[in-house]
Amino acid sequence: MGVVVLEHVTKTFLMGGQKVHAVRDFSLDIDHGVFLAIAGPSGSGKSTVLNMIGCIDNPSEGRILIDGEDVSKKTADQLADLRARRIGFIFQTFNLLPVLTAYENVEYPLLQLSDVGRRERRERVEYFLNVVGLAQRKHNRPNQMSGGQRQRVAIARALAVQPSIVLADEPTANLDHKTGDAILELMREINRTLKTAFIFSTHDKRVMSMADRLVRIEDGRIAIIGEQDTNGKWHFQNLHGHTRQD
Template sequence: MIVEAQAVGKEYALGKQTVTALRNISLSIHKGEFMALAGPSGSGKSTLLNLIGCIDTPTTGTILIGGQNISGKTPDELADLRLNTLGFVFQTFNLLPVLSAWENVEYPLLQQPKVAKKTRQERVQHYLKVVGLEPYAHHRPNELSGGQRQRVAIARALATRPSIVLADEPTANLDHKTGEGILRLMKDLNQEEGTTFIFSTHDARVMEMADRVIELADGQIME
């Protein structure tokens, strides 16, 4: 198992109230899966994705990533895990506006001192080619369409060679045809490179393409 959630709960303080975002979630995800966490807004799917992505920590229960319990880890260890094991694709793309497509993809690799300059450049070139954006390498995000920006974000997520890519509503801001192309690209990468993809989504096309769909409602898995 590449991800295991065991009786996971998450609560937030909202003023004087306590909001329960997740309750008693247990879930195992196999290496190489292409899976979707589905459900309406407020169902807890983005919260669960953030917990798996080590952006947040559970209130109760444990999450194991590649067999490692993330609960006892220091902020530095979690940052290391995010950098070397996980890749992120967000619905808002989250690209750095002052950097070109090439520089955006290269950015996380610069945080990995063990990756030599030549290897870094080869990887950036490879993944820009994979997402079909080699001719746009020197364009900044404001010179690219929404679909192209999302492709840059995918190349950036893959450049560090993560074992898991977490995609939060990756087709939400794209038109139908572009969204379809982005999904097909991710599915191909999943099959060719064996990368595990975990989506949070309420897009029917993502659910259709997924190997498995886990439905959430009110912070719980629907059986």
């Protein structure tokens, strides 16, 4: 079983008294340590899928399992604990606390974990700031750093809880091309080294080309699933079961 399993997941919203399907009968098994890109046009449902995997939103139908646990059976407090311990989040707008230093921003989610003592917190923060190349910037606040540096702090913060999964919602959207390339290379290297699963919601073709697997969503449904082999060749399967290679 994968680190995340979605089984016949549907998500509906009420808009103007009408039921709108954001996601329809969505089933996907996501492997441990994968580098997965979920792509599709705006409004296709990819961010909704990411929010449900992140336990920020609940499916209207179907179920989601994380590390084999059915999250639909958990209370709000249990979901909050699961998010805090097993899921890291990276956002396109970084979402750093402006009054805190880089060190304090990375430390912040660890303060929610009562079983992580002060010494371990310090070791984790120092380690992950070093991993992202910002050990010398730990006393800087966000307004004293570039966009790329802020995103590196956000990556370190996501990794500090040692999650099973990192969810990245358009992480390169607010970065220039060169900085975006560097951030993607960093995340890929972390993925390979730490075996942490990265799941992206993205329009960025660079993310798609770097991924192990690609899921394209159209109108809330999976349209195409692709997998890149060790030789860099893509194998695609569409809705009707036809396969092709690129």
